[in-house]
Every structure is written in C-alpha cells, then in structure tokens.
Amino acid sequence: MKTPLTVAVAQLNCVVGDISGNARRILDAVTRAKAAGADVVLTPELALCGYPAEDLLLRPAFIEACATELAALAVEVQGITALVGYPAEVEGVRYNAAAVIRDGRVVDTYFKHRLPNYEVFDEERYFEAGTGACVFELKGVRVGVNICADVWESGAAEVAREAGAELLLVLNASPFHMNKQQRRYEVLRERVADTGLPVAYCNLVGGQDELVFDGGSFALDPDGGLAWQGSVFAEELAMLRFAEGAWQDRQLPESRPVEADVYEALVLGVRDYLGKNGFPGALIGLSGGVDSALTLAIAVDALGAERVRAVMMPSPYTAQMSLDDSREMIRRIGVRYDEIAIEPAMRTFAELLAPHFAGLPEDATEENLQSRIRGMLLMALSNKTGAIVLTTGNKSEMATGYATLYGDMAGGFAVIKDIYKTFVYRLCAWRNAQPGGPVIPDNILTRPPSAELKPDQCDQDSLPPYEVLDAIIAAYMEEDLSPDEIIARGYPEADVKRTVGMLRRNEYKRRQAPPGVRVTQRGFGKDWRYPITSRYRDA
Ligand SMILES: Nc1ncnc2c1ncn2[C@@H]1O[C@H](COP(=O)(O)OP(=O)(O)OC[C@H]2O[C@@H]([n+]3cccc(C(=O)O)c3)[C@H](O)[C@@H]2O)[C@@H](O)[C@H]1O
Numbered sequence: 001m002k003t004p005l006t007v008a009v010a011q012l013n014c015v016v017g018d019i020s021g022n023a024r025r026i027l028d029a030v031t032r033a034k035a036a037g038a039d040v041v042l043t044p045e046l047a048l049c050g051y052p053a054e055d056l057l058l059r060p061a062f063i064e065a066c067a068t069e070l071a072a073l074a075v076e077v078q079g080i081t082a083l084v085g086y087p088a089e090v091e092g093v094r095y096n097a098a099a100v101i102r103d104g105r106v107v108d109t110y111f112k113h114r115l116p117n118y119e120v121f122d123e124e125r126y127f128e129a130g131t132g133a134c135v136f137e138l139k140g141v142r143v144g145v146n147i148c149a150d151v152w153e154s155g156a157a158e159v160a161r162e163a164g165a166e167l168l169l170v171l172n173a174s175p176f177h178m179n180k181q182q183r184r185y186e187v188l189r190e191r192v193a194d195t196g197l198p199v200a201y202c203n204l205v206g207g208q209d210e211l212v213f214d215g216g217s218f219a220l221d222p223d224g225g226l227a228w229q230g231s232v233f234a235e236e237l238a239m240l241r242f243a244e245g246a247w248q249d250r251q252l253p254e255s256r257p258v259e260a261d262v263y264e265a266l267v268l269g270v271r272d273y274l275g276k277n278g279f280p281g282a283l284i285g286l287s288g289g290v291d292s293a294l295t296l297a298i299a300v301d302a303l304g305a306e307r308v309r310a311v312m313m314p315s316p317y318t319a320q321m322s323l324d325d326s327r328e329m330i331r332r333i334g335v336r337y338d339e340i341a342i343e344p345a346m347r348t349f350a351e352l353l354a355p356h357f358a359g360l361p362e363d364a365t366e367e368n369l370q371s372r373i374r375g376m377l378l379m380a381l382s383n384k385t386g387a388i389v390l391t392t393g394n395k396s397e398m399a400t401g402y403a404t405l406y407g408d409m410a411g412g413f414a415v416i417k418d419i420y421k422t423f424v425y426r427l428c429a430w431r432n433a434q435p436g437g438p439v440i441p442d443n444i445l446t447r448p449p450s451a452e453l454k455p456d457q458c459d460q461d462s463l464p465p466y467e468v469l470d471a472i473i474a475a476y477m478e479e480d481l482s483p484d485e486i487i488a489r490g491y492p493e494a495d496v497k498r499t500v501g502m503l504r505r506n507e508y509k510r511r512q513a514p515p516g517v518r519v520t521q522r523g524f525g526k527d528w529r530y531p532i533t534s535r536y537r538d539a
C-alpha cells in the first residue's frame with residue numbers, strides 16, 4: 001500500500017472577531033498536526049474571523065485585518081498544508097473563501113459557490129458566489145475543496161470532481177438543531193452518490209450568541225458509508241489516514257438520545273456565552289418550579305457550582321413546598337443560595353400606587369409587580385457582582401407571551417427559550433438519570449406548574465394543556481401550518497385559535513427578550529422575523 005495521506009481534522013472553537021486569537025488556535029492545530037505526521041489540516045468554515053461574523057463583514061477594516069492575519073499565519077505554516085477559511089476581498093468583491101496554505105504562502109484559494117440565505121443564514125447579504133474549483137495534489141491524491149452549503153445541493157462537488165478531485169475536504173460552520181447530524185449524513189451521502197468522492201467534513205464547535213455549533217466532524221467512504229465521526233460539543237484534532245481511495249481509520253459514534261444532544265447544546269451555549277463575553281458568573285431566580293430548576297442545573301454543568309448563585313424571593317403567595325423544594329435542590333447542587341422576601345417591596349409599591357389605582361380592581365398589574373420586583377432585585381445583584389442574570393422562560397411561554405416584561409424577562413441570556421415546556425420535563429428526567437444522581441427533586445417534576453402570583457394559581461387554568469399547546473405552537477411555527485390544518489390534525493378549534501392569537505399578539509415581547517440557545521430548526525431568533533405591527537389574521 002502507498003503511504004497514506006493523513007488529513008488532520010481540526011474541530012476548533014473559534015471566537016467571532018478574535019482574528020489573531022483564531023489564527024493562534026489554527027496555528028496551534030497546525031503545529032500539533034505536523035508533529036503527529038499529518039499532510040493537510042482541515043479547519044472549519046471562516047475559522048479566521050469566526051462564524052457568523054454578521055455585519056462585521058461589511059467593515060473594510062475587518063476584512064483588511066483578516067487579510068493581514070492570514071498573511072502572517074501563512075508564514076508560520078511550513079512543511080504541511082493548511083486549509084483556512086477567511087473572508088476574501090478581490091477587486092472590491094467579497095467571497096466566503098478557503099485558502100490553501102503551504103510553505104509560507106497561499107498557493108490556491110476556493111470561493112464558496114452556494115450562499116445559504118435561509119433559516120439563520122444571511123450569506124447573500126455579505127458575499128458573492130464563486131464558480132471555480134480548487135483542486136491540489138498531495139501524496140499523489142487530488143484533493144478538492146468545498147465549503148458547507150456547497151454540499152447541501154448538487155453542483156459544487158461535481159465541479160471539484162470534474163477538475164480531477166479524488167477526495168473532497170469540506171470546511172463547515174453548521175449549527176446544531178435537533179437531529180441535525182442525521183440530516184448532514186443524508187445530504188453528504190447524496191453528494192457522495194452524485195460524485196463517488198469520499199469526504200472529510202470538519203465542523204465548527206462552540207456557542208455564538210443564539211447558535212451552538214456541535215462539531216461532530218466526520219468522514220464518508222466512496223460508497224457513502226460512515227468511516228469516522230469525531231466528538232460532539234468539544235474541540236478535537238483527529239488524524240485520518242486515506243489510502244487506496246478509502247479511509248483507513250474507523251470510529252463510529254454511539255447512538256445518543258436527543259435529550260443528550262439538546263442538554264449538551266444548552267450547556268455549551270451558556271458556557272461560551274458567559275466565557276466569550278467575560279462574565280464571572282450567573283444569577284438565577286429559583287422559584288421551586290421546573291423551569292428555574294432546569295436552568296440552574298444547566299448553569300452548574302456549564303460553569304461549575306462556584307460560579308452560580310441562586311436567589312429565592314418568596315412572596316406571601318409562595319407555597320412552603322416551593323421553599324422546601326428550592327432548598328432541597330440547593331442541598332444537592334451546592335451553589336450559593338439566598339432568600340430575599342419581597343413582601344416589603346410589594347407593600348411599598350402598593351402604597352405608592354394606591355392613590356393612583358383608587359377604585360380600580362386588582363388584576364395582572366399586581367401580579368406583574370411581583371415579577372418586576374424580583375427582576376429588579378436580580379438586576380441589582382447583577383450590577384453589584386458583575387454576574388449575568390439567566391432568565392428561565394421556555395419556548396411555550398415565549399410563544400404565548402406568558403412572562404412579564406421587565407419582570408421574569410429581565411436578564412441577559414434566556415437559556416431554555418427554545419425548549420417547549422413538555423421537553424423541559426424530558427430534559428430534567430434525562431439530567432436526573434446521569435451519573436452523580438438526580439439533581440432536580442422529584443417533587444419539582446411532579447407538582448403542577450404555577451406562577452404563584454396569586455392564591456392557588458395554576459398555569460393550566462389560563463393555558464391549554466401543555467401537550468396540546470406545544471403541538472399547536474410547533475405545527476404553526478415550525479411547520480408553517482394554517483390554523484385550519486392544525487384543527488384538521490384533531491386539536492380543539494378554540495385552543496388552536498387562542499394559541500395562534502397569543503403567538504401573533506406577543507411578537508413585541510419576543511423582540512424585547514434576551515437571546516438564548518437555538519435547538520430547534522426554527523427558534524424565536526434570526527429565523528423568525530414577523531412584524532409587530534400587522535393586520536394579518538389567520539385565526
Ligand atoms: N404591540 C405592543 N408593543 C409594545 N408594547 C406592547 C404591545 N402590546 C402591549 N404592550 C405593552 O406590554 C405591556 C404588557 O405586558 P406585560 O407587562 O409583560 O404584562 P402582561 O402580558 O399583561 O402580563 C404578563 C403575563 O405573563 C404571565 N406570567 C407572568 C409572570 C410569570 C409567568 C410565568 O409563567 O412564569 C407568567 C401572566 O400570567 C400574564 O399572562 C403593557 O405595558 C402594554 O402596553
């Protein structure tokens with residue numbers, strides 16, 4: 001057998017805008033790959049500037065800084081080939097590019113053909129499409145280059161094959177959503193079927209605002225079979241040997257429940273949001289309910305107990321059970337815990353407002369005040385300590401507006417904003433079954449959800465059952481079904497019309513909500529752009 005070609009797959013956690021830091025991360029991978037005998041290092045899409053750099057890409061100085069850093073990086077790459085993604089500008093035109101760097105210089109450049117402009121992607125705003133091929137020879141193997149969305153349609157891979165490629169290396173920044181890896185296998189298998197080319201697919205890893213990149217880089221054989229898959233939600237530098245037209249290394253992933261992927265995505269999203277934005281720690285209002293319990297568990301897994309602080313703020317409506325359950329969770333999880341009774345603040349606000357509310361009945365105003373007092377206390381602690389407030393609203397609440405502006409919506413990062421209430425319970429059950437034992441007390445999982453803003457309140461008095469609510473939201477929001485189509489699936493007409501009405505009316509709240517991790521194919525973020533002011537009614 002001829003000496004194999006060794007491809008180092010560098011699954012890196014790059015930081016948007018940290019151009020010199022990313023260059024160091026790439027160079028470190030190149031140095032380690034060279035020491036391990038690799039011939040070529042494959043890095044993620046746009047690794048030099050981070051992904052997505054959004055409107056930074058429109059700033060000429062940003063593009064120039066990338067060019068300067070790329071030139072400096074090239075000098076350091078000696079005795080090995082590196083494929084590095086960067087935003088290129090050629091004669092006033094910007095491309096999403098990959099440089100082939102060898103022995104101190106850029107020897108070839110590839111410009112991405114297919115610019116994704118759906119879901120969370122906006123690449124047509126920033127780049128022009130390339131049309132050419134980039135194929136180079138290493139150890140007698142002709143290697144072709146594609147970038148991410150290129151391989152989600154036919155075309156670019158064929159162009160590489162027609163230019164003589166025998167192996168396709170793909171740089172990717174492919175964000176996570178539930179079951180995304182299966183989808184990646186499917187589309188890449190289509191490309192292998194189109195071209196017969198074996199593939200190495202290197203993905204980005206890490207959190208970037210609402211997106212989490214899950215890594216999971218992989219290699220496919222010329223028959224489309226999975227030869228190798230790397231780790232998920234972690235950096236990795238893997239050496240893959242390619243000889244006689246096939247991969248010589250085998251490593252197949254264990255099958256994992258979707259809860260494991262989603263939980264790890266949330267953990268990485270929180271860790272990187274705080275880490276990359278320089279927060280020393282996190283603050284959470286702990287109510288004895290399931291949403292704040294899950295948020296606390298995720299925060300501790302992301303940051304360690306010593307960087308997380310929980311505050312229970314009982315009112316006269318808080319059940320003793322809520323205090324007991326909060327204390328029990330803290331006993332298990334070991335974070336700093338404080339109790340601040342809000343009754344004095346409630347009384348003061350009531351007195352201040354009494355003359356102005358004379359003759360008016362009590363209503364949601366008084367409930368929202370409690371939520372806002374808690375929000376104000378948490379924000380004061382945040383200002384004083386530098387820790388960020390993590391909000392606890394889930395996707396069902398974000399959809400229906402079941403949260404108080406400047407109250408429980410006050411904070412910096414909304415950890416579970418893309419998790420339906422029904423899935424909140426699944427994640428808690430999954431986390432409780434992990435080594436180390438259950439961290440969320442059973443009672444929190446079995447008691448009916450309540451906002452505890454007035455006596456004997458229960459969420460299900462004012463909302464359809466969560467199984468029904470979540471299914472209606474998902475059908476309308478993620479599948480674009482009409483209310484009539486959802487009713488035809490067997491959901492009660494009144495629930496469908498009410499839910500769709502709430503979804504529509506609460507756009508203004510979502511626009512004021514903190515960012516949070518996206519885990520579904522359509523979250524309330526970049527991929528949900530509805531007008532606030534609108535007279536369109538479909539229910
Ligand atoms: N289109 C629009 N653009 C901008 N602002 C708009 C607006 N429409 C109303 N508004 C304003 O929004 C305000 C009303 O919103 P807001 O003050 O939040 O109050 P609101 O939505 O009326 O009440 C809060 C809701 O959240 C529920 N809640 C509260 C706390 C915790 C939980 C829980 O489950 O944990 C649930 C509570 O039961 C209630 O249904 C008003 O000031 C109104 O003027």
Ligand SMILES: Nc1ncnc2c1ncn2[C@@H]1O[C@H](COP(=O)(O)OP(=O)(O)OP(=O)(O)O)[C@@H](O)[C@H]1O
Nearest residue numbers: 285286287289290291292311312313314392408451
């Ligand atoms: N007594 C409390 N002490 C501290 N924080 C509270 C308290 N009550 C509410 N909060 C905060 O406000 C958030 C929303 O509160 P609420 O309990 O009303 O609804 P929820 O959506 O059912 O959330 P959870 O399941 O966490 O209770 C909570 O997750 C928590 O962060």
Ligand SMILES: NC(=O)CC[C@H](N)C(=O)O
Nearest residue numbers: 116148149152173174175
């Ligand atoms: N960065 C990209 O081109 C991503 C496109 C592709 N649909 C993905 O999610 O993987």
